[in-house]
Amino acid sequence: MAADAIASNAFVATHLAASAGVLAWAGAEWVTRGKPSVLGACSGAVAGLVCITPAAGTVTPMAGILLGLAAGLICFLACTTIKSKFGYDDSLDAFGVHGVGGTTGALLTGVFATKAVTGDAKLNGLIEGNVGQFVNQVISVGAAIAIAVVGTFIILKVLDMVMGLRVSQQDEIQGLDLSQHGEEGYIFV
Secondary structure: OOOOHHHHHHHHHHHHHHHHHHHHHHHHHHHHHOOOOHHHHHHHHHHHHHHHOOOOOOOOHHHHHHHHHHHHHHHHHHHHHHHHHHOOOOOOOHHHHHHHHHHHHHHHHHHHOOHHHHOOHHHOOHHHOOHHHHHHHHHHHHHHHHHHHHHHHHHHHHHHHHOOOOOOHHHHHHOHHHHHHOOOOOOOO
């Protein structure tokens, strides 16, 4: 909670991770689709930011670049290949960007954390020989996944009992703006 060297380092690592996420996602689109998109670049930036969040106060700016590159590529694959393969409904790619990106960042924190940033040898990552920190990150990710799965299941069951999870096919065809809100959100005349 101070404006010190760790805060400056976190600031730089965060910005570099976002930038690297943009480049990785746009590059992946360019390779697979022939051209990058603005939406893809924005998704890459968010993926880089999500990934660096758990690591910002523990990694160097160079590691921030690596985290951003990893997030851009891994989240691109999660939002395209994995989503298509499993066929789950995630219109905003929240799971592909936030779930996968956050998990990637939490795990890579256990790899790239360094005493040079934290000032504490106990907070080193796998690269500096601290297997224990990486194991702690894996356990924490597992616990977070378990809590998210159980909590989401409970919330979805309650919502399904109270109001249902899906709208009717007729409402979907008509458009949710009109059927659920009584107004058109997009008028393309």
